[in-house]
Amino acid sequence: MKKVLSTWFQRYLSQPEAIILLIVFIVAIVAFKTIGGVLAPIIVGIILAYLLFGMVKKLQQWRFPHLLAVSVVFTLFVSLVLLLFLYLLPLLWEEMASLISDIPTAFNRGQIWLFSLHDQFPDLISVNQIHQVMMYVATYLANFGKEFVTFSLTSLFGVVTVIVYLVLVPLLVFFFLRDGKIIIKWLMQFLPEKREVLEKVWHELYKKISSYIRGKIIEVVLVALITVIAFWILGLRYAVLLGALVGLSVVIPYIGVAVVTVPIVIVGLIQWGWSEHFFYLMLVYTIISIFDANVLVPILFAEVMNLHPLAIILAVLLFGSLFGFWGVFFAIPLMALVNVVIEAWPKEN
Known part of the structure; x- marks a missing residue:
């Protein structure tokens, strides 16, 4: 056993780059688990700055000075965020409030519908079963109401945190856009001069995560927009709210679609x-799901979707349990990163 472990260590952990990779992974996991809340605005700032950096480079190609290009892009970004908070979020909140206020009416309609099923199929559905179902639903709604009130009261204590994030994240985005190259150059001095494997892993990580984030944002917007328009044409109530939920559901592969289908069916x-x-x-919802899975996803995620569906589901569960929402969001590129690291890991022949 000792000889086997010695051989394994000699093969996989004998080179300096392998030790550095291992340390980086351990430090990253410990940092996310212990101070993930503190790192969250920094991570969001880095992601947003990366997404906006392409526009900065484009303006610089048009002979804009770097600071002016950053200022123009940052102004557009802040304007878009303000538009989101002033128009879209109030609309979603209005539909959410309307949905909650309509719950008693929906409960009565559901009761009438169940009794109509009893009239049509008396041998399959009994009155006692209907009463049991309605009792369960009433209990669930009562508990949901209590939890909603508790959440609302608790969330008041997080208002200050949200305000701080709303101020802090845009500032971080601006400084990352302005001084990103300087920050990267400063970090590079802590790495060894011989870093072929690290550079290969970083290049693959940068390519896969950048493609994934850009593609995921496009997918969320397109799916949400198509769904809202389709539901509005059909005359479905809460079309904007349900369409937004369908758009957000694509963030969690497979699982998200299954969860969001429930409120659509109920409404x-x-x-x-x-x-x-x-x-x-x-039928329309199924067509949209098929279009997303078979057209949008292959086009947008060609570089990061060479993973088996089972591997994707396991990645969502594993990284979600480790890192919460961000683990779920980045499950696919993180699994792709694991694959890249395994392939590029330095080892003795």
Whole structure:
């Protein structure tokens, strides 16, 4: 056993770059687990700065000075954020409030619908079963109301944190855009001069994560926009809210779609029952899901989607348990990174 461990250590951990890679991974995991909340605005700032840096480079190609290019792009970014908070979020909140206020009416409609099923299929659905279902739903809604009120009261204590983040993240974005090259040059001095493997891993990580973030944002916006328009044409209530949920569901592969399907089915049944309108709703939603999975995803994620579906699901569960929301969001590129590191890991022949 000792000889086996010695041989394994000699093969995989005998080179300095392998030790550095191992230390980087351990430090990253410990940092995210211990001070992840502190690092969150920095990570968001780095991601947003990277997404905006392409526009800065484009303006510099048009002979804009670096500081002027950064200022123009940053102004556009702040304007877009303000537009989001002043128009889109109030609309989503209005639909959410409308949905909550309509819950009693929906409960009554659901009760009437269940009794109509009993009239049509008395041998399959009994009155006692209907009462049990309604009792369960009523208990669930009561508990949900209590949790919602508790969450609302608790969230008041996080308002200060949100305000701090709203100020801090844009400032970080500006400084990362302005001084990004200087920061990278400063960090490079701590790495060894011989760093072929580290540079290969960094290059692959940069390429995969950048492609993934850009593609994921495009996918979320396109899917949400298409879904909102389709639901609005069908006349579905809460079209903007449900469309936004469908767009956000693509962040979590496979699992997100399954979860968001539930409220769409419930709202459709309450509004239309088992009618042709409900059939058209599910048909349109299925077409959008197929379009996303078979057209958008292969186009947007060609560089990072060479992973088996089982590996993707395991990545979502693993990195989600380790890093929370960001682990779920970056599950695919992180799994791709693991694959790259395994392939590039320095080892003795």
